[in-house]
Amino acid sequence: MIREVARQFRFTNKAFWRNPASAFFTFIFPLLFLVIFTSLLGNDDTPLYPGGPTIKLSTYYVFSMAAFGLISACYTNIAISVVFAREGGILKRLRGTPLPARSYLTARVLHATFVGFLLVAITVVFGRVVYQAHLPGTTDALLFILTLFLGAGCFAAIGLAVSGIVPNEDAGPPIVNAIILPLLFLSGIFIATNDAPTWVNWVGRIFPVKHLVDAMRASYLGAPFHWSDILVIAIWLLGAVIVAARTFRWEPAR
């Protein structure tokens, strides 16, 4: 199984980088947004958490955009590319070969995770170099990596679950984005939701996006880490896996 997955990962990776448009936009969006938001909102000092040490606003956005990158790579990319592979008959063909479904899907999720991690690294380095997004406190590397893995798995699973409800290839990008974009806004990825109405905060509490950013920021910057964030992400992961197992289809809709 490990050899199978590693082999499939290699081919998935090869194909990914050869689609320059897709690779380029996956990587450019988080950085582009980081530049846009820091330009619009300035790079002033802001408290890391109420009553906590101050950080630059760019530091806040570095983690928002890193989380956004991870979500793009795992959720958006997986959902759209799986629909593409299904409607193009690639999945059906694979189903007729001895390659076990779990090996194929594992390779796909691991590759998305790999791309997501690359994005997080690039965003953090970019923020540091360009905006001197400074990093007070100590990084809890173990917690940070745990958060990233769990977040990647959670959003990949949601991507697989959503792919099952997308009826055809053309409907892929609109449906996939319609689900995630409002959620990103309501979870404070683009604009802080500290002063937002209660219902917005509830959305942030229920869905996994805000928990992912909070956990990433807290573990990296050394702010108080809430295990409840991890718990919510884990519950979503589990739920998405259950839904995906029911909705996932191998054959194109006719």
Next chain:
Amino acid sequence: MPERVIEIEGLRKSYGDFEAIGGIDVHVDRGEVFALLGPNGAGKTTATEILEGYRQRSAGAVSVLGHDPAKGEHALKQRIGIVLQSTGVDPFLTVRETVEMYGGYYPTPRPTDEVIDVVGLTEKRDERVRRLSGGQQRRLDVAIALSGDPELLFLDEPTTGFDPSARRNAWEMVKNLVALGKTVWLTTHFMDEAQYLADRVAVIAKGVIVAEGPPTSLAGRDQMQTTIRFRPDAGAPPPPELGQAPAGDGVLRLSTGEPTRVVHELTGWALQHGIDLEVFEVSRPSLEDVYLELTGAEEGTA
């Protein structure tokens, strides 16, 4: 006793009230090329996808290489190669990478370059799949199906959409597969394809098999009457065998179960009387004639 590679008994498949397959019995022996011939919508793909494990049957018994394909067993998938009617591959990998990737899913893959040679894509080896023409992509489909060195190959309408020369090439390719000792299950709606490639043909119409046999003797084709057509010179006395008058175009037709004798007598008569037999033609009913009759004219245009 040849080894049965595929055995189907009383196979039925319904979708709600619609019966796509209404009870068919078919078997295929090792090394055979078997063609399921029929118009669009006759049930060819449904039957094929049941054998491949994509569809569950409603009733009947099916055995493929000793396995029940409905169980989706790994052990069966390792021994078959599938060319689906419509299917895709990653557009950004090259031909060689694609064949190598798929071959790697099987325990004993064929050498990648060898497979590419068999389907005639040698010159396109390093081309990305997205840059291949439709015909080349179809050949790649076959290459992928061959990559695991399967014993049994399913080809579902492998040449639909091909131009005549591409079809010829594809046929040669299938002949090559037979030379490799493969058993082939082929579906097609082209008579000439079945005739050229298949050892045995079953004609399917509206979910039932209406005739089965070698293409040369399908539905008693070899027993049927031979038609002789000719146009005698105007004013010549009628030939001895014929009581019937020429048709409007002056062409005489006669049917016979003894073409050798009749042709001999006819030409003897013509020479004796110095008569030239214009448009002289001796024809057996073509597979197409048989097929159109069996499947019903309104569907036979497919």
